Amino acid sequence: MTSTIQDRARRAVAIAFWLIIWELASLLIGEELFLPSPVAVVMRLFSMIGLPGFWSSILFTLSRIISGFVLSVAAALLLAVLSNASRTASFLIEPIVKVIRATPVASIVILALVWISSRNLSVIISFMMVFPIVYSNVLEGIRNTDGKLLEAADIYRVRRVKRIRYIYLPSVIPYFSASVKAALGLAWKSGIAAEVISLPDGSIGERVYEAKIYLSTPDLFAWTLVIIVLAFLFERFFLLLTAALSRRIEG
């Protein structure tokens, strides 16, 4: 408990240290266009909160990135189970996963723009960025399930549903949690990048692009802060969800 409090204090000091460095650098440069101070950014953020379109932009982007993420996790789980059950399915899916991993986000964004409307591009992009990570990790978790435990389950005639509940899920959950943690950040980064390239009306990406066009660096920083906070809250929510799932599986 004491070490947790100490760690939190250290983290707070580290954040304060970097904020001071930022403030000093901003004072030194003395030009808001290049580097606004943290105080200016926070003030700008508070003034933006009351503006029309602030919350709708957040809702627009949030709903799309969450949709892409959730659909991707569902598809990855389904296809990982299928790949484990069938070598043919595994061989079919593997090249797609490798291609998605190796392709730059910008290429996927531009190609996807040819096929679909820019309004839903971030759904597709976050889906594609999350899928290979969750798929590979979950598949590894399933394949690393203790073979001796499965043999014991055979001899004890454990039913399929119970095998999943008591053997496969406890094995897969740590892999799943790790992959979700890694994929969440990527979903946000790639989703926002897609919006900045495709500029759907009313998105955070469009706001970020406008800030760049109008040389409004405090706006750019304020929107970036919004994205960081959203990504952080989103990550905390999903990690709490997986922790609750883990506790339920532990029994």
Next chain:
Amino acid sequence: MRIDIKEKRFQDKVLFRDASFSFPEGRCSTIIAPSGRGKTTLMRMLCGLDRDFMGSVDGMPRRPVVLFQEDRLAEGISVLSNLMAVTDDRASALSMLSSVGLEGEERSLVSTLSGGMKRRVAIARALLVDFDALFLDEPFSGLDEATKRKIASLILRVAVGRTIILITHSEEDAALLSSSSAVRL
């Protein structure tokens, strides 16, 4: 139950050649030998887990249950969840847990238990499953003398009238289960 083995190899080594072993039904028999003589392999052939040999088994049990040499528990879940994997009857699971001296441990994660406690969870799980033959591979490893006697008495009570095959290197362990016949390798 009788096994006739023309040849059984393990990797490049011949473990059994032209060997036959018989085990009376409804009683306790022991396969006893020092380590590395093929006791566990023989058990696996008898209960159908290893079919990679030249020979045959007569009277192979239809519902064998094996207490493996390793505990083979799901470490990341609770003791009760490990038992509920093999039964739908929570009351029986709790009662069996109490019989092996682990009352109050149902919510404990298996990974937090000592070696002896894990062994008792594995024994409780095996005894919860319906069987016509019970194969016990070094069942008492990691248990103290008093617990060994208590567990042996529980096994004899649960498996009464059914076949027990004990695999051990210890004469004392064989005596605990009042083994009526022994195969020495």
